[in-house]
Amino acid sequence: MTEANAWRFFNFFKGWNPSLLTSHDWKDVEKDDKTYKSIGVKALKKAFEHLKTNQETDLNWLIQAYEEGINKCPENEWLKRELAILYQKNGDIDKSITIYKELALELYDKPYYWNEFSSLVKNNEDLHLSMLCKAALIEQNDDFLGDVRLALAVVFERKNLIQEAGIELNLYKENRQKNQWKIGADFDELTSKINLVEGSNTEKYKELKGMAEEFAFNDLPWISLVYIDSFKDKKGRTRWVFSNGKEIEISPLKKFFNIKNLNLGEVLNFKLKETIKEIEDSKSYWLPSKKIKEYNPLIFRITELEKWSTFENEYAIVDYINQDKN
Numbered sequence: 499m500t501e502a503n504a505w506r507f508f509n510f511f512k513g514w515n516p517s518l519l520t521s522h523d524w525k526d527v528e529k530d531d532k533t534y535k536s537i538g539v540k541a542l543k544k545a546f547e548h549l550k551t552n553q554e555t556d557l558n559w560l561i562q563a564y565e566e567g568i569n570k571c572p573e574n575e576w577l578k579r580e581l582a583i584l585y586q587k588n589g590d591i592d593k594s595i596t597i598y599k600e601l602a603l604e605l606y607d608k609p610y611y612w613n614e615f616s617s618l619v620k621n622n623e624d625l626h627l628s629m630l631c632k633a634a635l636i637e638q639n640d641d642f643l644g645d646v647r648l649a650l651a652v653v654f655e656r657k658n659l660i661q662e663a664g665i666e667l668n669l670y671k672e673n674r675q676k677n678q679w680k681i682g683a684d685f686d687e688l689t690s691k692i693n694l695v696e697g698s699n700t701e702k703y704k705e706l707k708g709m710a711e712e713f714a715f716n717d718l719p720w721i722s723l724v725y726i727d728s729f730k731d732k733k734g735r736t737r738w739v740f741s742n743g744k745e746i747e748i749s750p751l752k753k754f755f756n757i758k759n760l761n762l763g764e765v766l767n768f769k770l771k772e773t774i775k776e777i778e779d780s781k782s783y784w785l786p787s788k789k790i791k792e793y794n795p796l797i798f799r800i801t802e803l804e805k806w807s808t809f810e811n812e813y814a815i816v817d818y819i820n821q822d823k824n
Contacts, residue, residue: 499544508548511541512556516563524570539574541568545799546580549587551685557588575604579614586618594618602714603771606796609637612710613646619713627653636701638674645672648684650699660701663688664695704756710824711797720767721746722808725760728752736821738768750795763805769796 499507506642519816524538535543563651564581566686571577582597598615605611637643647670654663667688674681678779723740731737736752738760748770778787 504544505552507541507546508542508552508554511545512559515745516541516559518564519563519566521570521759524567530807537569537639538567539571539577540576545579546584546609549584557584561588562582575601579791580615582618584686590792591618596756597718601713603796606771607636607715609633609642609646612636614810615710615714616649623653625713627657627708628713629704631699631706632710634706635700641677641689644670644673645797648682650689651688651692655688660692661697662699663692663694665699667692667695668694669698671784708797715769715796718796720799721770722765722803723748723768724808725762725764727762740768745791748793748795755798757800761805765801765803765805765808767799767801769798771796 499510517647519538526536527534530594542560542564545563548554549557561686564577564589565585568574568581573789578597582594585591585593585597585810595618598611601611605716610633612629612633616626616633619625619629627650630646630653633646634643636648647666651663651670652668654660654666667685667812670685671681671694675680689729720744721748723742726741727736727739729737729739737749738752738755739747739749741747773794774789775790776787776789776791
């Protein structure tokens with residue numbers, strides 16, 4: 499059931515019945531100082547590989563096996579992504595979207611995440627385009643953007659953004675020629691009606707990415723934070739410090755914001771990723787480590803709130819002034 503005979507595994511696995519996998523079969527194997535995937539995960543992935551080149555009408559049994567696999571291996575990102583694709587193939591688009599929204603907090607900075615997510619929302623052209631823009635904006639290596647460039651060109655052309663479509667096609671062609679890679683038939687079809695244009699769509703990506711971010715993170719609450727300080731980190735980068743005056747404080751890089759000037763006290767709304775981090779505390783004998791919360795900003799919005807208005811008022815009495823020390 500390997501190489502040329504790999505196709506045999508799909509029907510064998512179905513007939514054997516994946517529900518017979520035991521708890522032990524879902525545990526990774528430690529051998530020779532190496533970790534190998536469990537037989538359960540390997541079986542699912544081998545069956546999934548078959549679907550890349552073959553059409554199957556009955557997927558319910560495999561979906562159930564994946565659901566059980568995720569229950570046994572909840573940290574396995576690949577199983578979740580593949581289950582979303584299975585739901586899509588089975589016509590359950592809403593379930594696919596739900597999985598990808600749950601993955602947002604783990605994969606929000608991965609270009610492939612936004613590209614894959616975009617394929618699930620093609621019925622909403624604006625959202626589809628926004629996710630493609632988000633993927634193109636994050637990816638630093640143009641070698642991985644071929645499919646995204648062609649997809650962007652198609653949507654730009656449909657929305658009558660002809661210059662933007664031409665830019666995508668030109669960037670696609672330049673990269674293929676640089677690497678001496680074959681240029682696909684889809685490119686030839688598009689260039690029969692779109693002229694190549696030199697340039698960059700980076701500013702367009704920034705303009706359009708907001709809808710994708712709002713959609714992926716819309717289950718997270720908006721948190722109001724106040725701009726309280728700025729400083730240079732060890733690498734000489736400017737960081738802006740925001741706080742809610744209590745337990746939340748973040749210091750993202752200034753380049754995270756598309757804002758020229760920000761005044762102390764201004765209030766911005768953020769959607770945050772919250773993680774629990776365990777750190778060592780050498781000063782404590784009984785509690786050598788402690789858990790702290792860390793917050794990473796995902797997206798932000800400028801507000802019209804009055805400066806400092808989200809901080810609670812605190813009152814103090816000044817009963818002595820040291821005039822000598824000013």
